[in-house]
Each structure stands twice: as C-alpha cells, then as structure tokens.
Amino acid sequence: MTSLKLTLVTGRSLNQGRWTDVGKLTKGYYESVALVELDPEDFEKLGLKEGDRVKVESKYGSIVVKAVKSRRRHPGIAFIPMGPWANQVVNPDTYGSGMPTLKGIEVSISKTFEEIPDFKKLFPKILQPENAEDPPEPAAGKTKIVKDVVCSFCGCLCDDLEIEVAGNRIVRVGKACALGVSKILHARENRIFHPYIRNDGELKRVDLKTAIKKAAKILVEAKYPLLYGWSNTTTEAIRVGLELAEYLGGCFDNTSVICHGPTILGVQEVGYVTSTLGQVRNHADLIIFWGCNPLNAHPRHLNRYSALAKGIYAKSRKDRKVVVVDVRETDTAKMADLFIKIEPNRDYELASALRMIVKGYDIEFEKVAGVEVEKIKKLADMMMSAKFGALFYGLGVTMTLGKGRNIEEMLRLAQDLNEWTKFVILPMRGHYNVVGANQASAWTTGYAFAVDFRRGYPRHYPGATSAPDLLNNGDVDAALIVASDPVAHFPAKAVKNLLKIPLVTIDPKWSLTAAVSTVVIPSAIAGVECEGTAYRMDKVPLRLKKLIDPPEGVISDEEILSMLLKEVKKLSR
Numbered sequence: 104m105t106s107l108k109l110t111l112v113t114g115r116s117l118n119q120g121r122w123t124d125v126g127k128l129t130k131g132y133y134e135s136v137a138l139v140e141l142d143p144e145d146f147e148k149l150g151l152k153e154g155d156r157v158k159v160e161s162k163y164g165s166i167v168v169k170a171v172k173s174r175r176r177h178p179g180i181a182f183i184p185m186g187p188w189a190n191q192v193v194n195p196d197t198y199g200s201g202m203p204t205l206k207g208i209e210v211s212i213s214k215t216f217e218e219i220p221d222f223k224k225l226f227p228k229i230l231q232p233e234n235a236e237d238p239p240e241p242a243a244g245k246t247k248i249v250k251d252v253v254c255s256f257c258g259c260l261c262d263d264l265e266i267e268v269a270g271n272r273i274v275r276v277g278k279a280c281a282l283g284v285s286k287i288l289h290a291r292e293n294r295i296f297h298p299y300i301r302n303d304g305e306l307k308r309v310d311l312k313t314a315i316k317k318a319a320k321i322l323v324e325a326k327y328p329l330l331y332g333w334s335n336t337t338t339e340a341i342r343v344g345l346e347l348a349e350y351l352g353g354c355f356d357n358t359s360v361i362c363h364g365p366t367i368l369g370v371q372e373v374g375y376v377t378s379t380l381g382q383v384r385n386h387a388d389l390i391i392f393w394g395c396n397p398l399n400a401h402p403r404h405l406n407r408y409s410a411l412a413k414g415i416y417a418k419s420r421k422d423r424k425v426v427v428v429d430v431r432e433t434d435t436a437k438m439a440d441l442f443i444k445i446e447p448n449r450d451y452e453l454a455s456a457l458r459m460i461v462k463g464y465d466i467e468f469e470k471v472a473g474v475e476v477e478k479i480k481k482l483a484d485m486m487m488s489a490k491f492g493a494l495f496y497g498l499g500v501t502m503t504l505g506k507g508r509n510i511e512e513m514l515r516l517a518q519d520l521n522e523w524t525k526f527v528i529l530p531m532r533g534h535y536n537v538v539g540a541n542q543a544s545a546w547t548t549g550y551a552f553a554v555d556f557r558r559g560y561p562r563h564y565p566g567a568t569s570a571p572d573l574l575n576n577g578d579v580d581a582a583l584i585v586a587s588d589p590v591a592h593f594p595a596k597a598v599k600n601l602l603k604i605p606l607v608t609i610d611p612k613w614s615l616t617a618a619v620s621t622v623v624i625p626s627a628i629a630g631v632e633c634e635g636t637a638y639r640m641d642k643v644p645l646r647l648k649k650l651i652d653p654p655e656g657v658i659s660d661e662e663i664l665s666m667l668l669k670e671v672k673k674l675s676r
Contacts, residue, residue, distance in 0.1 A: 105149055106213035109141075109181040110447045111161070112430060113193060113402040114498060115533075117281060119184040124256075125288040126293030127591055127614050128222060128231060136186030137219050139174040145181075149214055149598045157182070158215040159192050161208050164595055166191040167217045168572045170423045177431030180447070181212060187225050187591050187598075189613065195594035200368060200505065201360045201553050201569030203594050206502040207430075207447035222615065226590065227604060229618040230306045232325055238296060242271025253647050254283040255335075255630030257401050258409070258532030258640035259380075271651045273631075276383070280402035287631055287650075293612045295625035296654050306623065310654065311554040315663070318583070318607040318622045319670035325581035325605075327557060328353035332587030333515045334534035336626075337635025337647065340660035341536075341543040344585060347668045349556045350675070354536075354579065356532075356541035356570040361592055364528045365501040367541065368565065369510030376517050378527040379641045380407075384449040385414035386525075390491035391426045393513070394450065394499020395531045396433040404531070409493065410438070417491075424485060428453070429499060443482060446473035448504040454512040457483050461519045498533075532640035535630075539638035545593075567653040574600045585660060590615040609663055627653035635661070 118135035125131060139159060140147070144518040149170070151159065157170045159181070166188050173182070185205075194204035215298075220656050222229055238508050265277035266287065268420065276284045298314035299306040322328050330348045333341050334357055341357075348355035358369060369375075369532040383390075390409045397404040405411045410425045417423055427439040436442045445453055449472035456471040461485040466476050486492055494517060500509045515527060520526035541551040548554045550562035554570040555562045566572055574597035581604055591599050591614065606620040611628045627633040629649035638644050653659075 107145055107148060107213055109145065109179055110212055110430070111159070111181045111208040111210045112499070113183050113185050113189040113502075114206070114396065116184045117399045117402070119186065120282045120400070120416065121285045122555065124612070125289050126612065127588065128618060129293065136184045137188045138169040140171050140172050140182040141178060141212070144178050144515065145484045146172045147218025149212065149489060151214060154290055156215050156217065156219060157212050158217065158441040159210050159212050161210045162193040162565050163194055164191045165217050167215055167495065169219060172462070175432040175434070175437070178196055180431045181210060182431065187594060188600065190593065191595050193594050195571065195575050195596040197566055198504075198619040199566030199570060200506040201364045202501060202506050202563035203361065203571050203597075204502065205361070206499060207504060210357050215322065226602070226615060226619055229615070231618050232254065232294065232299060232306050232308065232611055239270035240291070243272055243274070246274075249648065249650055252639070253630060253646055254279055254287070255628075255637065256283045256286045256533045257535055258538060259401050259404050260535055260639040260645050261382065261407060262405050262635060262645055266650055268650055270615060271279055271546040273651060280401060290303060290628055290631045294654065295610065295613055295623060296657070298625065299623040301621045312625070313610065314622055314624050315666050315670050319667055319674055320625065321352075321607055321621065322583060322664040323671055323674045325353070325579075326353075327579050328581040328583060329570060329573055329579040330355050330357065330583045330585070331589060332585040333540040334537035335586035335629075336536065336660040337629045337637065338539040338543050338644070339537065339538055339635050340585070340664055342547070343661055343668060345547045346666060347671065348554070350668065350671060352556050352559065354568055354570070354573060355544065355553050355554045355556065356568070357544065358537055358587055359541060359571045360571055362498055362533050362537065363504040363530050364552055364569065365503055365508050367657065368507035369514055372507070372511050373514050375514045376521055376527050377529055377641070379643055382638065383493045383527065383529070384408050386410040386416050386423055386491040387414075388417050389424050389426070389474070389485060391428065391492070391493040392432065392435055393428040393496040395495060396429070397495070397531065398434040398437045400497070401531060409495065424489075426482060426485065441482065441485070441492045443478060449473065450500050450503060450509045451505045451512050453479070454509065454516050457486070458512070458516050458519055461487060461516070461523070467503075486520055486526065487523040489524055489526070492520065492524065494526070494528045496528070497531040497533050506623050523564045531616075533572050536637040538640060538642055539636065540643070542642065543640055555609060560602075571597050575604070579604065581605045582607070584610070584616050585664070586610060590619060596642050599660060609660060610612040624663055626663055627657055629660070632657075633659040635659070
C-alpha cells in the first residue's frame with residue numbers, strides 16, 4: 104500500500120477551539136481533532152477519497168485518523184489539530200527546554216481500514232457520571248445588557264463584549280469571535296455540578312468538604328506532588344496555588360511548557376523590545392506573523408490590534424503591509440502582502456539571515472531555510488523601511504527544534520532593527536491568563552514556570568522541573584490539575600505516567616483529565632460566573648466581570664484552593 108514521508112505539524116484550528124469549551128468528551132470535539140489535513144497533491148498521491156482513514160506513524164508512536172483534503176497548499180506538510188490523537192505521534196523530548204517537540208516531526212502516512220480509536224480506547228480509565236441529577240436550566244428573567252465585558256478565552260482579552268443576560272442565563276454574546284461566543288454562550292454545557300471521588304472504579308458523588316479532605320490527603324501523603332495548569336483561572340487563584348505548592352514542597356508549573364516556555368527562556372537570555380497592543384494598533388505600518396495563524400487561534404487580533412485595526416496613525420489595512428512566515432499556507436497567509444514559506448525546523452537560520460542583511464553582511468547562498476535570498480532581502484528591506492514594525496510570533500517557532508534559541512535570534516533581530524527604526528516583538532499567547540500565571544509565578548518566586556520547592560525554596564530547571572519532563576521521567580507521585588487538561592495536550596509518554604498517579608482536578612467542565620481523576624471538584628468559570636484579574640498577551644492586567652451566578656454549591660478556584668490550603672496545613676501539623 105502506498106505511503107508518504109511527510110513532516111507533521113500540530114496546532115490550533117477554529118473548529119478545535121470552538122469544541123474545546125463545549126466539551127472535550129463530545130462527538131464534535133472528536134471529529135474536530137481526530138483528523139489529518141493533507142495537501143491536495145499528497146491526498147491524491149495516497150489515492151484517498153473524502154472520509155478515508157490513514158495511519159500516521161512516527162518513531163514515537165502511531166495513530167489512525169480521518170484524512171481531510173486541505174483548502175490550502177502545503178505539499179510535504181501534514182497538519183493534525185492539537186489533541187490526544189496528535190499526541191500519540193509527537194516527540195516528547197524537551198531537549199532541556201521543558202517544551203515537548205510538537206512540530207516538525209517526520210511521519211509516514213498510509214491509507215488504512217483500521218478504525219479511528221475513540222476516547223475510551225485511548226484512555227480506558229475515563230469515567231463520567233450520568234447527569235440525571237443535574238440542576239435544571241435557570242429560568243429566564245429580567246433582561247439586561249452588560250457592556251465592556253472582557254472575554255476569557257484567549258490572550259487577546261478583548262474588552263468590548265456586550266452580553267445579554269436574562270435572569271441567570273446568558274442569551275446573547277455580542278462583538279465576540281466564534282471562540283469567545285462558544286465559551287460564554289455554552290458556559291453551562293458539559294459542566295461538573297458536584298464533587299466526585301473515584302472509588303472501586305466509579306466516580307461517586309460527595310460533598311465539597313469530603314472532596315477537599317480527600318484531595319488534601321493525597322497531596323500531603325505525596326513525596327513530590329505536581330501542581331499544574333493555572334492559565335485558565337484568575338491571578339488571585341494562582342497566588343494561592345503558589346503558596347500551596349511551597350507548603351507542600353512540590354513543583355508548580357503552568358501551561359507555558361506547551362506553548363511559550365521557550366519565549367521566557369529567550370527573554371531571560373537577551374531581553375526584548377516590546378510594546379502594548381494599543382501602540383501596535385495606532386502606530387504599526389508593518390505587521391509580521393511568524394509561525395502563527397491568528398485567524399484560527401486569535402480571530403479578533405487582526406481587527407482589534409494589528410493588520411485590520413483602525414488606529415490613530417495607521418488608520419486601516421491600506422496603511423499597513425502584512426507578512427506571514429510559516430511552513431504551510433494558512434488562512435492568515437492568504438491575506439498577506441508577502442508570504443514566506445519556510446522549511447520546518449529552520450526558523451533560526453531565517454532569523455540569522457535577516458540579521459545579517461540588517462547588519463550589512465552578504466549571504467553567499469541562493470536559499471536559506473528553503474527561502475530565496477532575494478525574498479529574504481525584500482523582507483529585510485520592508486523591516487528597515489517601516490516607520491513602526493511589529494513582529495508577532497507563535498507556536499510554530501517555540502514548538503520546533505531550536506525552541507528558546509529560535510526566540511533569542513528573533514529577539515536580537517528586533518533589537519538590531521531598532522538601529523534603523525522603531526520595531527517591537529510580541530508572542531501570541533494562547534490561554535487567556537497564561538501571562539498572569541507567568542507574572543504571578545515570577546513576582547512570587549523569581550521564575551515564570553517550572554518552579555521546584557523540594558528544598559524549601561524556589562529552583563528552576565526547565566529540562567528537569569517542567570511538568571512534561573517530570574511526567575516523562577515518572578518523578579512525581581501525585582498531581583493537582585487546575586483549569587487545564589494535560590491528558591488532552593501532553594505527549595503520550597507523559598500522559599501514560601500521569602495516569603499511574605492519583606489526580607485531583609479542579610475545573611468547571613468535564614475534560615479528559617477530570618474523567619480519569621481520583622478527585623474531581625467543580626469550580627465557577629472566571630469572567631462568566633466570578634470576577635478576577637487576568638493579564639493580556641502584552642502584560643496589561645484587566646478585570647474580569649461576573650455575569651451570572653454559578654450553579655448552586657459551586658465556588659471559585661480561589662475559594663476552593665484556600666479551603667484546600669487550610670486543610671493541607673491542618674493535616675501537616
């Protein structure tokens with residue numbers, strides 16, 4: 104049977120984002136991530152028809168997924184949305200960075216008649232109680248419009264939403280993107296309404312105090328617990344989590360380790376020239392998106408802050424040039440003035456070549472990183488002649504080989520450009536408060552992620568104390584997961600070890616991690632059912648509003664963690 108050697112990249116898609124908050128145990132989520140997008144030419148080479156299944160194999164594992172013919176051209180590149188299916192074949196090695204290698208992986212793809220594994224086949228421990236006793240939908244009441252609401256989906260933290268509330272029910276979400284609408288409008292779907300404890304292979308409903316006591320017992324009895332997540336909760340809750348981690352002598356880590364941990368490492372080495380998104384909106388006449396696809400991951404970024412924004416000096420798209428650098432043609436690439444298709448895992452080389460041109464050096468090759476030198480010179484000229492340039496980069500740079508070194512070279516490029524003009528560089532952050540998790544951790548411990556408290560004081564060794572590395576090596580014996588889903592997003596090797604230890608999950612909704620946990624505690628949704636502080640991707644703090652009351656008996660992450668900390672201290676006496 105015909106097989107093709109391709110390069111695999113994983114990433115976000117709009118459908119994956121929509122279904123993430125509706126529910127990861129739903130058919131919709133399954134259908135949005137258990138697939139591989141192939142270039143039309145590669146699709147034809149494999150003799151595929153729509154709906155056919157393929158086996159994707161790498162040296163790290165294999166998985167069967169549905170084959171989809173891509174709308175865009177990317178010969179030689181296969182794309183699988185981030186999720187449990189992609190994670191069966193990605194590289195778990197972090198190469199000392201804390202960040203697994205989730206892009207640029209060599210794979211072999213062939214047609215198959217094998218079935219696509221569902222959730223149960225991937226994770227036999229999954230349990231989800233029947234919802235027969237769930238509270239009824241709240242009755243509609245007096246209607247009101249809440250304005251200037253901050254969206255708690257992605258790092259854009261769009262703060263202009265208009266939410267229509269009838270009684271204790273959200274009935275309309277105005278001005279949000281499809282991802283924000285999905286999160287807010289479907290806030291009650293797939294909810295955890297009661298605490299549960301796994302007992303004899305079943306999740307049994309308990310009261311909150313019993314769940315807290317069980318969770319505290321698990322954490323206190325652990326020799327080295329992992330406290331992970333934190334990017335989808337408030338900064339106030341994160342602060343309590345840090346105190347809990349220090350008291351337990353465990354490891355405190357956040358989702359930067361599977362997104363922009365390498366950014367933090369790069370900034371620590373060389374610093375960076377940055378700005379607020381408002382400055383970019385008003386001044387930038389050159390926007391570069393490198394290794395990111397905001398039309399899928401941050402849909403309103405272009406309209407509010409960058410390419411299509413109405414600024415004071417750069418007033419419209421006509422006043423700006425847009426460049427996209429990526430390994431494949433994306434939706435964002437189609438709207439660019441210049442698209443540079445780079446070879447996988449060679450971002451460092453392209454950034455170095457641009458630095459050479461900016462510094463006045465010659466390049467003695469016809470191509471660098473698969474890009475013609477004349478095209479690189481054209482980009483360098485656009486950068487140097489801009490009045491105000493902004494380079495936004497994403498996981499296409501942090502998840503590939505080079506990781507933090509890629510970021511260092513790009514940061515230095517932005518610094519070099521400031522000898523010619525005003526130029527800033529900003530990471531495209533994913534979860535709505537991942538920056539807050541970094542900020543709170545940094546101001547409390549001196550380190551933004553992967554913080555170890557075993558010796559009674561904070562230490563930071565990204566290749567050893569990051570959550571993926573700890574789980575790859577089987578170093579932790581219990582885990583507290585807050586507002587995250589590592590079972591869905593970590594490489595298979597790490598997940599395999601995670602499922603061997605007791606898990607405590609605090610989350611508003613059923614996730615793959617919650618469904619395999621020992622203790623499950625429901626929490627209120629920040630920015631919908633409780634207020635708090637979150638940091639935008641440019642490190643500007645914004646206040647999340649409470650729109651409706653949470654389900655009866657459900658409280659905020661901050662309150663749950665405060666109760667848990669109190670119980671842990673009580674048991675440790």
